[in-house]
Amino acid sequence: MVAEPIDNIMGLSKLTKLPALGIDKESLASDYKRYFSYFLGREGRESEKHYLYFALALTIRDRLIERWKGTKRAYDESGCPRSHYLSMEYLLGRCLGNAALNLNLENELAAALQAYGLKLEELTTLEPDAGLGNGGLGRLAACFLDSCATLQLPVIGYGLRYEYGMFRQTINNGYQVEEPDNWLREGNPWEIKRPEYKQRIKFGGRTEYVDDGSGNWRIRWVDTKDVLAVPYDIPIPGYRNGTVNTLRLWKAKAIHVFDLGKFNAGEYPEAVAEENAAENITMVLYPNDATEHGKETRLRQQYFLVSASLQDVLHDWVHRYGENFTKFAEKNRFQLNDTHPTCAIPELMRLLMDVYNLKWEEAWKITSSTVAYTNHTLLPEALERWPVNMIGSLLPRILEIIYEINTRFLAEVAQRWPHDTDRQIRMSIIQEDEIKQVRMAYLAIIASFSVNGVAALHTRLLEQGLFRDFSEFWPHKFNNKTNGVTPRRWLAKCNPRLASLITTTIGEGWVTDLSQLRRLASYADDKKFRARWRDIKQANKKQLLAVFSHHGIQAGTDSLFDVQVKRIHEYKRQLLNVLHIIHLYDRIIRGDIANWVPRCVVIGGKAAPGYQMAKLIIKLINNVATVINHDPKVGDALKVFFLPNYGVSAMEIICPSADLSEQISTAGKEASGTGNMKFMMNGAITIGTLDGANIEIREEVSDENFFLFGLTAKEVQETRHHYDPNAIIAGDEDLQRVMHLLESGHFNQFQPGAFNPVLDSIRVDSRIFNPIIDSLRNPRDPWMVIADFRSYVNAQRRVAEAYRDQERWTRMSILNTAASGKFSTDRTIKEYNTDIWRLDQVPAYSTEGISM
Ligand SMILES: *Cc1c(COP(=O)(O)O)cnc(C)c1O
Numbered sequence: 001m002v003a004e005p006i007d008n009i010m011g012l013s014k015l016t017k018l019p020a021l022g023i024d025k026e027s028l029a030s031d032y033k034r035y036f037s038y039f040l041g042r043e044g045r046e047s048e049k050h051y052l053y054f055a056l057a058l059t060i061r062d063r064l065i066e067r068w069k070g071t072k073r074a075y076d077e078s079g080c081p082r083s084h085y086l087s088m089e090y091l092l093g094r095c096l097g098n099a100a101l102n103l104n105l106e107n108e109l110a111a112a113l114q115a116y117g118l119k120l121e122e123l124t125t126l127e128p129d130a131g132l133g134n135g136g137l138g139r140l141a142a143c144f145l146d147s148c149a150t151l152q153l154p155v156i157g158y159g160l161r162y163e164y165g166m167f168r169q170t171i172n173n174g175y176q177v178e179e180p181d182n183w184l185r186e187g188n189p190w191e192i193k194r195p196e197y198k199q200r201i202k203f204g205g206r207t208e209y210v211d212d213g214s215g216n217w218r219i220r221w222v223d224t225k226d227v228l229a230v231p232y233d234i235p236i237p238g239y240r241n242g243t244v245n246t247l248r249l250w251k252a253k254a255i256h257v258f259d260l261g262k263f264n265a266g267e268y269p270e271a272v273a274e275e276n277a278a279e280n281i282t283m284v285l286y287p288n289d290a291t292e293h294g295k296e297t298r299l300r301q302q303y304f305l306v307s308a309s310l311q312d313v314l315h316d317w318v319h320r321y322g323e324n325f326t327k328f329a330e331k332n333r334f335q336l337n338d339t340h341p342t343c344a345i346p347e348l349m350r351l352l353m354d355v356y357n358l359k360w361e362e363a364w365k366i367t368s369s370t371v372a373y374t375n376h377t378l379l380p381e382a383l384e385r386w387p388v389n390m391i392g393s394l395l396p397r398i399l400e401i402i403y404e405i406n407t408r409f410l411a412e413v414a415q416r417w418p419h420d421t422d423r424q425i426r427m428s429i430i431q432e433d434e435i436k437q438v439r440m441a442y443l444a445i446i447a448s449f450s451v452n453g454v455a456a457l458h459t460r461l462l463e464q465g466l467f468r469d470f471s472e473f474w475p476h477k478f479n480n481k482t483n484g485v486t487p488r489r490w491l492a493k494c495n496p497r498l499a500s501l502i503t504t505t506i507g508e509g510w511v512t513d514l515s516q517l518r519r520l521a522s523y524a525d526d527k528k529f530r531a532r533w534r535d536i537k538q539a540n541k542k543q544l545l546a547v548f549s550h551h552g553i554q555a556g557t558d559s560l561f562d563v564q565v566k567r568i569h570e571y572k573r574q575l576l577n578v579l580h581i582i583h584l585y586d587r588i589i590r591g592d593i594a595n596w597v598p599r600c601v602v603i604g605g606k607a608a609p610g611y612q613m614a615k616l617i618i619k620l621i622n623n624v625a626t627v628i629n630h631d632p633k634v635g636d637a638l639k640v641f642f643l644p645n646y647g648v649s650a651m652e653i654i655c656p657s658a659d660l661s662e663q664i665s666t667a668g669k670e671a672s673g674t675g676n677m678k679f680m681m682n683g684a685i686t687i688g689t690l691d692g693a694n695i696e697i698r699e700e701v702s703d704e705n706f707f708l709f710g711l712t713a714k715e716v717q718e719t720r721h722h723y724d725p726n727a728i729i730a731g732d733e734d735l736q737r738v739m740h741l742l743e744s745g746h747f748n749q750f751q752p753g754a755f756n757p758v759l760d761s762i763r764v765d766s767r768i769f770n771p772i773i774d775s776l777r778n779p780r781d782p783w784m785v786i787a788d789f790r791s792y793v794n795a796q797r798r799v800a801e802a803y804r805d806q807e808r809w810t811r812m813s814i815l816n817t818a819a820s821g822k823f824s825t826d827r828t829i830k831e832y833n834t835d836i837w838r839l840d841q842v843p844a845y846s847t848e849g850i851s852m
Helices: 003-013 025-039 046-078 096-102 106-114 120-124 136-150 260-264 268-282 296-321 344-355 360-368 388-394 396-416 421-427 440-447 456-464 468-473 487-493 496-506 514-525 527-550 574-590 612-629 648-657 675-681 694-701 713-720 725-730 733-743 757-761 770-777 786-804 806-818 825-837
Strands: 082-086 090-093 130-132 155-160 168-172 175-179 199-201 206-211 217-222 227-237 244-254 332-337 371-374 385-387 437-439 450-453 478-480 560-565 599-604 638-643 660-663 685-688
Touching: 025 046, 025 106, 046 096, 046 106, 046 120, 046 227, 046 244, 082 136, 082 296, 090 136, 090 244, 090 648, 096 106, 096 120, 096 136, 096 227, 096 487, 106 120, 136 155, 136 227, 136 244, 136 332, 136 487, 136 825, 155 296, 175 612, 199 296, 206 396, 217 344, 217 396, 227 268, 227 296, 244 268, 244 296, 268 296, 296 332, 296 344, 296 388, 332 344, 332 825, 344 360, 344 371, 344 396, 344 440, 371 440, 385 388, 388 396, 388 437, 396 421, 396 440, 421 468, 437 440, 440 468, 450 456, 450 825, 456 468, 456 478, 456 694, 487 496, 487 648, 487 675, 496 514, 496 527, 514 527, 514 806, 514 825, 527 648, 527 806, 560 648, 560 786, 574 599, 574 612, 574 638, 574 733, 574 786, 599 648, 612 638, 612 757, 612 770, 648 675, 660 675, 675 685, 675 694, 675 806, 685 694, 685 786, 685 806, 725 733, 725 770, 725 786, 733 770, 733 786, 786 806
Parallel strands: 082 155, 082 332, 155 244, 332 371, 371 450, 450 478, 560 599, 560 660, 599 638, 660 685
Antiparallel strands: 090 130, 168 175, 199 227, 206 217, 227 244, 385 437
16 A cells, blocks of 8 residues: 555656657647646636736746756766855845746747737736845845856755745835735745755754764764754756756744644643744844844854755765765865855764764865855954854854864964964954854854955955955965856846847847957947937836836936935945935025036935934935925926835846946945946946946946046045044035035925925924934044045036937947946856866756656
């Protein structure tokens, strides 16, 4: 009775050579209809709109799965080395449109749907964004996966399947309101649950030494409260190459459905509560970008991710090669996306020693030659430190291993620099304060064979500043990998009009070799080409204006679209942008409007819910926008719009329609930026500081096609000692007037005169913006907003002047796209592979003849 069905399953797996699924419109149409009517059991009512999308996703998914199997089989049979990308965040956005593009199904799908009176683009917008990330770091991970699949590299992404992703932002009376993002509510057609690969994760308990019977002392981690990790796999298609890689996301699951003792004692709710506690681990993404709060649940998430992922890799290894790890380091690399997965280091040591009986030296050799670390920030508040006590009670065995790593490391330091105890204290993994803390970045550097920054300046500042002691010790470990973005999503898909013009002009090779965009440069001198380029920008702007009109904002497509969208953070200096907006407003009121260029300023981004200053900046932007947009003296000369709920899908509409890209962080603070690259690719011109990848953008496009302003990183450091914002304000009439408008309450008080419900709604206590005013006037303002005001305003004057000459502007725009080739993640990933991973390209087996 029991054996028979198992035999049947074995027989099923031996089924051979199913024909490949059709990708013609007839096959697609019939599969679509079958999924909608039979699998989903729908009938085509208006209320069933969501299922129109779902049936389409399933139709595409079948085509992904056959390529997925072909890819897995090719990797498994070749025994190739693999890389494991460990990241707490993946900001994927929507999958359907991307899969349709990468599988080259767009035309046939559109035709298939047309037969049913449906539009492909409309159905794609029914998909909720997978918002499992905060911003740049999570989006980078998503772009990396796209490039790895496109380059046919055996790279698997590991992450967490948060039940709730990044919160939805709405704006109420100018204030940010957060709503939970229940993105899985309607089900997720892109994931496949794989309980057969579940793993057991330990928490709590204690360690004990036991004799293993042959005279060896072994360490056991006992009395733990375990949680199950269940993987959900998401297919990651390469661009038209038959490869589909894997993103494996872990969900926490309670081990016992309920505590039988409690259940029998009639404590049913208590028993279920325990189950909930375990499953809380992957309930929600922490919405802090570039700051850490030391919450225990966050540490649990981090360990849960790395323990599940490493056990998965080791189980697979043992399954294929037995408990022989001599070749493990040759065949595996682990890339840590920031310090969040740094527990992978002690966890790999633990598994190799405690589970597979390796000696410390053997385990360390494997660990320190497989782990590589990417740093993403120079902000001290973003450097992760975990209290020793917290790690000790949650992960006692892990803490022991961290201490042992530190002891051995400090002995090496003492050998290299005898008698330099200061250096030992500086470099210790343990920060010996009142509350002892583990410095995760130091642990990551010590155990990694590669440490990289994400832009040239950022890497240099790491070597010379934050990690100076370490780069003196191990100069060869440090290297730069300038970030990129995938040109599939960020040009081919989001800007079909421009993509099509580019393809008709230089062929389609640019999609996988972005350096070919260089060939567009000669067309910058072609008047007809410029006109077409301009028409496309106008059409894209119209599309964005349609979004604005839902919010009651109107502007002309001939106004300059001046855009700053990114997380709201003081270092990104949305405030500098606001000061400029107020300055423009002041000029209009004063009648200083000769040769005026109408502007539409768009700002968007989420503030971390606990970051009061960032939330206040959002309120200020909205108040300034309301006053300006309702002032009859302003009219079309200036429009200001705060775009709510900025995310991947919003960016896909915004970046094709921007004229001006605002990249105005305090120099030395933005590690790289990637928004800057998306805008450049889509023909926006950057106004920016010499920060992060802006420097490399300017190098590529040359100074005359970039609006540079502001202090350099070095000048920022030097100016700090004698920074006097009040003197700067006193010496600058424009700035004085701007400050006066802010400080007089122009943007927060009831306007005398006729009752206006809109303006009345933004009326607030006259002191509400005082924290902002104080920070601007504070000589210790770390972001030095006032220092760069004059230089920024002058650069904005040059922007307006350039824009007035539309032929000149269009030329600059074309040259920006033409020079953006470097910023493809294909280039970035090739560099990771050449310098760090050293993987071979492994083509997938063809779908013809894959046994399903
Ligand atoms: C690209 C991107 C970012 C990063 O933007 P920066 O300007 O580099 O900070 C953040 N969020 C989303 C949704 C993005 O697409």
